[in-house]
Structures are given as structure tokens and as C-alpha cells.
Amino acid sequence: MITKLRIQNFKALRDVEIDLTPIHVLxxxxxxxxxxxxxxLxxxxxxxxxxxxxxxxxxWKDRELVWAGEPCASVVIEANLDHEVIAGYTISVGFAQGRRLAAPNRKIVRTRDKDYDSLVEAVQENEEFWPVDCPDVFLRVPDDISSLLRGLLGGVHLYRWEPRFLALPVAPDTKRSFRMESNGFGLALCLDEILSYSREQFVKLEKRFTDVFPHIHSIVLQQESSYRPPVDAPEQVTMLEKADGKGLYFRLHSGHQLIPASQASDGTLLVLAYLTVLYLPKPPRVLLVEEPENGIHPKRLRDVLTILRELISEQSHTQVLLTTHSPYVVDLFEPEEVTLCTKLDNGEVKTTxxxxxxxxxxxxxxxxxxEIWTAEEDETIANTTEPVEGSPE
Incomplete structure (x- = not known):
């Protein structure tokens, strides 16, 4: 689990530090x-x-991701880890002018016994500069340490789910396995892969889903004309092409009629998406979700947060980080699980x-x-200075 995250010179994050919990909300x-x-992250x-x-x-291109576009600044992202071997991981990154290119300045893997520092190794070996975009070449750590690090942080899932993409039929792709795109495209294929991998697992997922929506009898996946996008496209622009695949439907208790996912409510699709992540054969180590309240009734929102808490309980290695504008979401967290972000007059972000x-x-x-967050100004909550006794607050 990541216990502390520090970010420097990334966009408006001039220098922020956040203590993280197993499930945390911004x-x-x-x-x-x-x-x-x-x-x-x-x-x-x-x-x-x-x-x-x-x-x-x-x-992005050029130095658009760098604080104020500063020509000499590097983006530094550092995580402390609660692990018996790996204590932390840091990357320092420079961005090339005129291109979409990130070049490594430094990588550090901290173990409980020693630090593996790419900069120190390069200096010691009298090297000029390690190859751009070849992480395993310049980061000289033992294979077992590299494998542990990939196991702790690799395969992150970042979701900004859009119901219209969750509803689309999906064509199979050998490069895509057990994951959706960040906008939610791929839900039908994920469900089909879970069904193929373990019918028992799929039945558990379906039972949990129908408990939330008792008017739905079952989840149905049907062969039909579908879509296939590029896999893991870093620019996150979904370009779809036609292919054969599976469509997602819901059978109602009231009859044999099948309701296509495109006609289901946003909340229905979003709850199913969270359950799908929960029942993946290998749930993500790090799950990042932006504004889970979008399109969901407050009652269903409680169901979603319950699902996420159960995710980290049942899959104890999974860590969840959310953003929200909803006081209903905040009500479901403890104070130590919530970090407030505010922007200072100079454009820097402060975290509390x-x-x-x-x-x-x-x-x-x-x-x-x-209620506290709704009633008080963000700046008031972000003020961590206790008033001096006898002075006005």
C-alpha cells in the first residue's frame, strides 16, 4: 500500500504531500x-x-505538464510503500521541447536494505545518459526487486466512467484482458472474460448486482456487431472500429424481454462497472476513480462506496483513491481518509x-x-493553525 505520495512541479502541484489510507478521497x-x-499517481x-x-x-506536448512551463524544472513523483521489502519509489522526469516526450532524469527504488539509484549508478559507471524511454535499461535493480515493484504498482486502473461507453458492445482483442478503458469502454468484454474464467465468480457478481437492482433477473451477453478501440492509448482518445463481439443486456423479472445496456440507467451501468472491478480475477493494486457520484442517486452512491470498501476488504492488496464534489460521499469517510485540495493566490495547490x-x-x-464541508469555507477548513487562546478566531 502507498502510505505517502509527494508530487513536485506537475501542473499546479508545485510541491504537495498526501498521507494515504487504503481508501482515500480528495x-x-x-x-x-x-x-x-x-x-x-x-x-x-x-x-x-x-x-x-x-x-x-x-x-500533452512540450512542457505543458511542468509547473508554469519552467524550462529547468523536473517533475518528481515519489511514493512511500508499506511493504516488507520495498520502502519507496521515485521518478524524476524531464520533458522535451516541441514533442510529446518524457525523458528520465532519475529513478530510485528504495528497499529496506539499500537504495537503487539510477543517477548514482550512471555517475559511478561514467555513462553519459541512459536511453530515453527504456526504463529497464537504466534502472539496474535485481530481477526480484523489479518484479516486486511491478506487483505493487503495476496495472493501475484509472476511471472517468461515461455510461455511454460502458453500454457499448465490445469486440474481443488479444491485447486487452480483464480491463476497461478509462472512459468505461470494454465493460461487456470484461464481464464475458469473467464468465469464461470462472462461472462461479460471475454468478457471485450477478447475485450482488441483482441484490442492488431487484427488478433485474440476470445479466445477458449476446453476440452482435461491436466496437474495438486502440488498447491503452495514452492520449485517451477513443477511436472505434466495427468488429464482431458481445453486447450487454439485462433480463427483467417481469418477463422475457431483454433491455439493452444503452437503454439502462446510468446508475445501473456504473454500479455494474464497480462490481466488475471487484470480481476481476486479478483486481488492480491501485484503483483511481474520478467523481463516482456522477449519474448515481445518493442511495445508489452508498451502494457504490460499500462496494469499494468491500473491494479493499476482500482484496486486501487493492488501494482506492477517489475525487468527489459530493458531501454524500464525504459523509461515508473518516476525517483521516479525506484530503482537501485548495489553490493559493500564486496558483499552487495546498493539501489538508x-x-x-x-x-x-x-x-x-x-x-x-x-455537513461541515458544506457549511464552512474551504479556506477555513484548510487553516490548520489553532487560534491563540484569548484571541478572536
Missing amino acids: IGPNDSGKTSILDA AALCRSVDHNLSPAFLGS RLSESPTVRKQIDVFTLG
Whole structure:
């Protein structure tokens, strides 16, 4: 599990540090750095099983990801890990001018016994510069340590689910296995792969889903004309082409009629997507979700958060990080599980754990976290300085 995340010079994240829990939520106004934190953590995790340029997702070029576009600044992303062997992992990245290219300045793998530092090794061996985008060449660590690191951080899932993509029929692809695109495309194929891998696992998923939606009798996957996009496209632009595949349907208790996923509610598809992640044969080590409340009724939202908590309980190696604008989501977390992001006058992002806020500590015995957040200004909550006794607050 990642216990601490530090990000420097990435977008508006000039220098932020966050203590993470097994399930953690980021709150704050728009443009306060929440999404940037998810993107930075995704890049750190992807760097263990991708080259550096595709590790940074989305559409970017030049030094657009660097704080204020500073020409000499490197993006540094560092994680402390709660593991018996691996203590932490750091990447320092430079971005080339005029291209979509990220070049490694430094990588450090910290174990309980020693640090493996690519910069130190390069200097000691009198090398000029390690090859760009060849992470396993310049990071000289034993195979067993590399394997452990990939097991701890590799295969990160980042989701900004859109129901219209969740509903699309999907063509099989040998390069895609047990995962959806960040927008949710691939749900039908994931379900079909779970069914093929373990019918018992699929039945458990279906039972849990129909418990949430008792009017639905079963999940049906039917052969039909489908779509296939590029796999793991780093710019996250979904270009679909036609192919044969499987479509997702729901059979109702009221009859034999099949309802296509395209006609199901957003909430139905979103809950099914979370359950699908929960029942993957190999759930992700790190699951990043942006605004899980979108398209979901507050009652269903509680179901979704219950599913996510059960994910980290049943799959104890999985860690979840969410962003939200919903006080209903915040109500379901403890103060130490919530970090508030605010932007300072100079454009930098500040992070405050709610358990460190005097405003929250004074009110938590009377009000819920969501009520406190709704009633108080973000700047008031972010002020961690206790007032001097006898002075006005």
C-alpha cells in the first residue's frame, strides 16, 4: 500500500504531500488539483510497466505538464510503500521541447536494505545518459526487486466512467484482458472474460448486482456487431472500429424481454462497472476513480462506496483513491481518509487532511463531514493553525 505520495512541479502541484489510507478521497473546488493528483499517481504506477512518455496519460506536448512551463524544472513523483521489502519509489522526469516526450532524469527504488539509484549508478559507471524511454535499461535493480515493484504498482486502473461507453458492445482483442478503458469502454468484454474464467465468480457478481437492482433477473451477453478501440492509448482518445463481439443486456423479472445496456440507467451501468472491478480475477493494486457520484442517486452512491470498501476488504492488496464534489460521499469517510485540495493566490495547490483541521475536529462530534464541508469555507477548513487562546478566531 502507498502510505505517502509527494508530487513536485506537475501542473499546479508545485510541491504537495498526501498521507494515504487504503481508501482515500480528495475533495475541493474545481481547478484545485484533484485530477492532477490522480494523473500523477497513475503516471508513477504506469512507469513500472510502461515507457515514460505513455506513462503520462492524456493529450500533452512540450512542457505543458511542468509547473508554469519552467524550462529547468523536473517533475518528481515519489511514493512511500508499506511493504516488507520495498520502502519507496521515485521518478524524476524531464520533458522535451516541441514533442510529446518524457525523458528520465532519475529513478530510485528504495528497499529496506539499500537504495537503487539510477543517477548514482550512471555517475559511478561514467555513462553519459541512459536511453530515453527504456526504463529497464537504466534502472539496474535485481530481477526480484523489479518484479516486486511491478506487483505493487503495476496495472493501475484509472476511471472517468461515461455510461455511454460502458453500454457499448465490445469486440474481443488479444491485447486487452480483464480491463476497461478509462472512459468505461470494454465493460461487456470484461464481464464475458469473467464468465469464461470462472462461472462461479460471475454468478457471485450477478447475485450482488441483482441484490442492488431487484427488478433485474440476470445479466445477458449476446453476440452482435461491436466496437474495438486502440488498447491503452495514452492520449485517451477513443477511436472505434466495427468488429464482431458481445453486447450487454439485462433480463427483467417481469418477463422475457431483454433491455439493452444503452437503454439502462446510468446508475445501473456504473454500479455494474464497480462490481466488475471487484470480481476481476486479478483486481488492480491501485484503483483511481474520478467523481463516482456522477449519474448515481445518493442511495445508489452508498451502494457504490460499500462496494469499494468491500473491494479493499476482500482484496486486501487493492488501494482506492477517489475525487468527489459530493458531501454524500464525504459523509461515508473518516476525517483521516479525506484530503482537501485548495489553490493559493500564486496558483499552487495546498493539501489538508481533514483530521488535521481544527474546524473539523471541533465540529465532528455534532455534524457529519459532509455537513461541515458544506457549511464552512474551504479556506477555513484548510487553516490548520489553532487560534491563540484569548484571541478572536
